[in-house]
Amino acid sequence: MNLEELREKIKAAGVIGAGGAGFPTHMKLAPGIDTVLVNASECEPLLYTDYVILQQHMDRVAAGAEAMAQALGAKQVLIAMKAHTAARLGCREGDAAGVSAKIKTLPDVYPIGDEIILIYQALGRIVPPGQLPSKVGVVVINVETAYNVYHSLSGIPVTEKWITIGGKVPNPMVVKVPINCDVKTVLKAAGVTVPQDCTVVDGGPAMGMPINPATARITKKTKSLLILPSEIPAIAFKSxxxxxxxxxxxxxxxxxxxxxxxxxxxxxxxxxxxxxxxxxxxxxxxxxxxxxxxxxxxxxxxxxxxxxxxxxxxxxxxxxxxxxxxxxxxxxxxxxxxxxxxxxxxxxxIPVSRFKSRIGVAEFDRVAQYREDFKISQDVFTLPLSQHVGKPSVPVVKAGDTVQAGQMIARADEGISAALHTPVAGTVRSVTETAIQIASEGVK
Ligand code: SF4
Ligand code: SF4
Structure with missing residues (x-):
């Protein structure tokens, strides 16, 4: 597949940086790349989303990254992860992870997942300040992004999100949920009640943002929901x-x-x-x-x-x-x-063990388990047109339309933008400048 064909497939599937950045992935495909670097570093403590995706689907992650490398003419694909993650997955530095992809191990320090630091640590290259990784011949993609690129090859759009539910919860877990479902629905299905003295964070403990669990939604960028005591250092400074x-x-x-x-x-x-x-x-x-x-x-x-x-x-x-x-x-x-x-x-x-203790999350760090049976049901979905970097998606449906699960409901605008697909079948309730609301099948 040539570069333009792959770019169109990724664009049509609405793939964006799933690790929190939200940059439309098709815009990252430019000539002059020699290395596709998959960021599996799981930079912050308490996050196990990448680990579980690799545990379940290393082959798909590798195939997505390899498709990008082939279209770009890149000579290597590296899946970069901390040594303890590699050990948990039963692999080591240099092991094959796919047809051409190889495992690259990283030290257990914070913040190794920052792409500038990652590129230096994995490849010894320094991106000049203020420039993009392509300047040194590298494209960095998150594990879930590579997984979504793999699916885009068969025309499967992004309608689900892998997230860690962790922190002060009985059983930390990694689950797959429909994009833009309500956080309260997810927590209820997970059996999690948020204590009064805790904050819910979307993202890692240090870099994530506090959210209101009563009104927040899972976006294409959400990597985790962490329930953490509001008084610990990692949370206290966020207010x-x-x-x-x-x-x-x-x-x-x-x-x-x-x-x-x-x-x-x-x-x-x-x-x-x-x-x-x-x-x-x-x-x-x-x-x-x-x-x-x-x-x-x-x-x-x-x-x-x-x-x-x-x-x-x-x-x-x-x-x-x-x-x-x-x-x-x-x-x-x-x-x-x-x-x-x-x-x-x-x-x-900074060793992660020291970082965890200092920011007050060490006691909550337990390896999250994959809950394959996790299901949620929700009557109405509100899908924001802006959940990526760049211009909002442009609606291609109108109120009253019937839609099928996976159908494109908003296309990518010109320039930097991304398409949006409904995670459920149903009826379009409303289309505004900021969001499309879908009532699930059978809901009035
Ligand atoms: S948050 Fe502080 S330590 Fe981190 S990059 Fe910015 S200035 Fe440096
Ligand atoms: S007092 Fe704090 S903010 Fe000021 S220079 Fe020292 S470390 Fe930096």
């Missing part, structure tokens, strides 16, 4: 507003620079220096614009907040705010030159 974080910086930052010394992006030589960004945010005169601009290089790992700063300042909150504002104005730090890693990087990488 801090950017305004309060900036106020704390002004009153308490001693410019010790520990946040910079431990920043994983800084350690591979990126010019990001959170202590300087914080100083610039608190200054009336900006004498070094790069101190702000380099915040665009932040990957949001929260190491500076959770592991470095002893003043309770939460530098990552300010970094996120600055990056968000740079993004709104479409500006950021760019360089064409690769960087040189800090010679002390290896000593400063």
């Amino acid at each position: 801090l507003s950017a305004q309060r974080a900036v106020r704390r910086t002004s009153s308490a930052c001693c410019q010790c620079s520990y946040c910079t010394d431990m920043c994983p992006r800084h350690l591979i030589g990126y010019p990001i220096q959170p202590h300087k960004t914080l100083r610039a945010v608190g200054s009336e005169v900006i004498s070094h614009p790069d101190d702000l601009l380099t915040a665009s290089l932040c990957c949001g790992c929260s190491v500076c907040t959770l592991m470095a700063c002893c003043q309770g300042i939460s530098p990552s909150v300010t970094m996120f705010e600055v990056k968000k504002n740079l993004g709104k104005n479409r500006i950021g730090y760019r360089s064409t030159e690769p960087t040189t890693p800090d010679p002390n990087r290896d000593n400063r990488m």
Whole structure:
């Protein structure tokens, strides 16, 4: 299959980055790639989604990635995972994972799943700051994305999502649910009641976002639902507003620079220096614009907040705010030159065991089991037209239409966008600028 044919199949199936990024996968296929790197690092603690998909369907994940490699003319496919995940799956570094795909093992450190760090760790290549992985001949895809690419080859669209349900629950599990089903329906089917003193997080404990389980939905990007005590360090800082974080910086930052010394992006030589960004945010005169601009290089790992700063300042909150504002104005730090890693990087990488204890989640880390029999039923689905990076999907159905499960209900717009398919058969109840509502078959 040539590149254009594969791109059309992936586009038609509505495949986007399933690990949380949400970038339309067909847009990642560009010439000049020599390596397809499958990110199976399961970067954050408590997540077992990738592990279970590989346990159940290593062949499909490998075949999806290999199809991309073949169309791109790439010479290697690597499935990169931590050594303990490989051991649990019964494989080792260099083992065959498919026809040409091979296993690549990674150290058990945080944050190894950040694609810039992953590329350096797996291949020794450094993506120049502000550039895409394609600049160094690499395309990175998540395990579930590769699995979805495999299905797109036979015309099967994305209508299901694999997620971990974990944290303070009796039995952590990995389940497959329809996209855009309600979180409350999923938790009920899993037999999980959220205690009053807990927060539900969509994503990992450090980088995930708190959600309201009464109103939230599973999206194509949801990787997990974690139920965690609200007072543990990983959760407590998430309720801090950017305004309060900036106020704390002004009153308490001693410019010790520990946040910079431990920043994983800084350690591979990126010019990001959170202590300087914080100083610039608190200054009336900006004498070094790069101190702000380099915040665009932040990957949001929260190491500076959770592991470095002893003043309770939460530098990552300010970094996120600055990056968000740079993004709104479409500006950021760019360089064409690769960087040189800090010679002390290896000593400063954070073992996951230490990270788990420090952020307060160690006691909740148990290997999640696959619940193949997991089923939910829901009367009405509301499918947002924007659950990916780029322009919203464009509806191709109208109120009153009858739809079949898997039918495309919104196409990808021009440019960066993705198609959307209904996970259930039923009747279109409404089409608005932001969402399509479907009543399941038999529901009035
Ligand atoms: S670690 Fe905390 S106190 Fe030190 S420079 Fe960074 S934000 Fe300031
Ligand atoms: S969150 Fe903090 S440690 Fe992580 S990349 Fe951003 S500045 Fe660096």
